[in-house]
Amino acid sequence: MLIDTTLREGAQLFGAYFNVETRMRIADGLMKMGVEEIEIGWVGQEGIIEFAQHLSAVNKNTRLSVWSPCREKDILAASRLPVDRISIGVPVSDLHIEKRLESDRQSMLRKLAAAIRTAKKAGFEYVSVGLEDISRADADFAMSMALHAEVCGASRVRLSDSLGQLTPLAMEKLVSRFRSRITIDIAVHCHDDFGMATANSVTALEAGADYADVSVLGIGERSGIAATEELVAHLALRGGHEGYSTDVLKDVCLLVSAAAKVPVSRTKAVVGTDIFACESGLHTHALSKSPDLFEPYNPESVGISRKLAVGGKSGRAAVRSALNECGVDSSATDLATLTEAVRQLSCRLSRPLTRSELLKLSNGELLS
Template sequence: MLIDSTLREGAQMFGVYFSDAQRRDILSGLIRAGVDEVEIGWAGQDGLEDLLRHGRKEDPSERTRLTVWSPLRMLDLARLAAMGVRRIQFGVPVSDAHIEHRLGMDRAGLLLRLQNILRRAAELEMAFVGVGLEDVSRADRDFALQVVRVVEECGGRRIRLSDTVGLLTPLETAELVRWFADRTDLAIGFHGHDDFGMATANAITALASGAESVDVSVLGIGERAGIAALEEVAGHLNFRRGAGYDLKQCVCLARMVAEAAGVPMVRNKAMTGEDVFACETGLHLQALAKDPSLFEPFAPEKIGANRKLGLGGKTGKTAVRQAAHRQGITVPSHGIENLTCGVRLLSQTLARPLFEEELRALAMTADSAASSSESCHVP
């Protein structure tokens, strides 16, 4: 199960300010993509009540569940209940550094506060209460387990294991998830940051190791290096596990969020980059012509992308001949080497692959390019 946090974690990215209209559009897109749950914001955030109404209007059946994040404060709980929030995810620091330096408390005080707030949430008849174990990757596990026991006793439904500064590797993530799964019947979620580029791998590993849900955001945006990317995790779950997320919608969301957040769309970024189905290497071009699955994990049409084949300095005679044939260009056998040489030289001069019209122009002058072949060995 995917919990998207673009509107909470993503909105905390440095310099990102979504307008109300953009927040509504993002939420609508997430609902259309079939995301299981959306963390729509945090307690005290402006416009939260309007966004909650918009989400319920877009999805009356509430197939996509809407959750709000909150710190452990009675006042925030009361305000969220008053505006009709029925699903709350509390953030609870469990490492001593966070408890002491951030909250100014000790372990006993934190447990008492958590107990009191969870009991109050039960009195308010909250439909769902989850508790995030913040900085659990640096916490004393025995104490973290004490927090879990309070959640169990007070009617909580889920714990979320948070790798707050992205320290874990996939192997460590698997061990952490299994450790808690062996000790509680609560649903387990995972929230991993990408400070060392591990977030997507850790999220997928968490799901394979017993976690029921993982947090993602569109393009992985969030604090610092962000978290796992929605489109990457959803793509993996679709193609490896038969999930049913709308990947075309995920890619559309990525473009929308990139523009709204001022985040560049990297051309070779997994799932969303414009060049992830581009090729100009000779051996790969030959293989793609025979069977695209030899060098593609799935068909580009699955995400609304197009295959882009180019000719350049890395291209051999066979690939040039195939490209000419696709365009209806007849090249005599004695001219293919000259044409290939011309393709390589022009590509190197322009420092890019060639367009179709440039190949046609070169084909017309292939015979006259014989002199060039002396400085261009074509295998």
């Protein structure tokens, strides 16, 4: 269901460089996570041979694929790698066909047939064809390329929204249209230029796509693609897919963050350190009664800890609850006065209060 391409698309992020050791650690995390397929890189990538050999020796259940341009020499080079699948990229928009490749539609159909034939003869039983820039392509021609790929022996077509142009509604229509015409597997590759990659990927899977490309922290060209941790969490915690392990998400994200020099926002979905932190009076009080009132899933399921604090947004109920957690008898405390003191100190410090600060206030100590 998920094709993680952190080591291919993610490695194309400006300024990101992963050595073989880092790639192995990322791949190990992805295998523990339970993704069905790892796109390990591209033909000719630095260290790809050593990495592929090492990975194939330790891999047990995860499919391994490599990306290749639509060229015979690159496909033959890919066939010498110990991988299960090859992903051949081919543009389908006239903009790319004419301006980048200086070619035409009929030539692309012939080139695609030759590429699939070469891959099959070279020993690839599973050939994936990436239809690049499909959101700006003529719909009928894109479909003819997909049908041609199926007839020629491809096992999968990958619909690539290369510039993140689609909305979830448009993605649903796109996938439904292809699902009604072809019988081979369908994958999607959703870029995040307008912040809709994860939503588009989830929609595609719900509309009948078999696979969605993802990358840890969503890293990739420009603003990247759908985020692995978001899709894994959604599928496991909301969709009931038991094959994914969400408890390793945070560690893998921190590893990629350090290697790619991409900081993880404290409010980053699924893995941000403060996504289960709360100081709002209404919410804090509700969480003390029943966490599921304001939490979409158990924090521990993704390796995050719940943090409740009092501060400038807190009310008396939240302060009472905080005192009780500290072992202080709140019934002997003037909650109205203490709550006002909490708010004033928090506003002066521009942050929630620590446990120690709350206790000092409750004891009548003045904090400078």
